[in-house]
Amino acid sequence: MSSLSSGGMAAGSIEGAGTFSLGPNQITVGSNNLSTTVSGVITGTGGSLVKTGSGILMLSGTNTYTGSTTVNDGALVVNGSIASSSLTTVNSGAVLLGSGTVGSTVINAGAVLVPGPVGTPGMMTVAGDLTIQRNAFYVVQVNPQTASSINVSGTASLDGTVAAVFAPGSYLRNSYTILTADNRRTGRFEDLVTFGLPRNFRARLDYFNNSAAWFRARAQSRAPDGRRRQPRCGHRRRDRASRSRTGR
């Protein structure tokens, strides 16, 4: 049963290309677990949005509501903009993804941040500050040419785990920028795990000048007899352990 709080609304889901005028009210959507797209605009000074349920809510328009955005369950895909939202909070078990623009954002423990569409590297913009809490996950999708990244206009406070997912392909030694912060970066990621890292490659995180984070993927050098010089860092062992050096 959906509950109604004072001055609020609870709908199973919303969708369409029209205008949803919240005024100063909070709308809670998603309890029917459907996946829907709002290609129109959600407006409202002080209006806020809460996403519940296991479905996916895609926002592809330039929304202008100014209250908070909270993702409690399922996924919120922002391919347009919710930059006007005062704070986006993603809670444990929920996912924020997309190629659009969000405002200041907090990824709490157990929550997942995925720039771009699922299956393809993409870029998300944070018009504000980004905080990735300990035990949160930042999923970076990688192909031989590029990797997902986030541009933060404010401060990026980092912790949590980077999960790098490598698509099949022919990889060369490369460095992938996965986050830039126009103001500054504080902290470092807690860990790097990889999925599909090519054989004989290794990966590690690096940081630059308090403003960027990237990870390097490079082929491991081999001894003249063809054996790996550092077999303990080999791909099989690393993938099995699903952990790499953090570059701290």
Place this chain on the structure above:
Amino acid sequence: MRAYLLATTAAAALLAATSAQAQNATWLLNPGSGTFNTATNWNPAVVPTNTAIFGASNTTLILFQPFTTTSIGTLQFNPDAPAYIFATSPSLSTSISITGVGIVNNSSNAPTFVVGNQANLFFAVRAPPATPP
């Protein structure tokens, strides 16, 4: 005679005020169509402007009449209400304004709102009055 005129005037004023009052109505089990703005789809046969009540029905896709503003105080869903879908006609200007308490859902199903590209759904929800301490 004067008393009669006064009584008649008062009765007329009361009747006018009553007819302007916000109406409650319940969506029928077997409505003739899926149009919210058709009075005969409701019991009593009036388009509700205060509380629109939804229970069991064989018509769960409800369309709003285009080129009008439909104002509703509260959408109330009873425990036997299925999953209703409220929609506007694509590409036709339609305005829906929810002006009262909002959505009161006593069902395990929750409504879906599909708003077309020329439509506007206003949540002009009024907070309930504060309870005195």
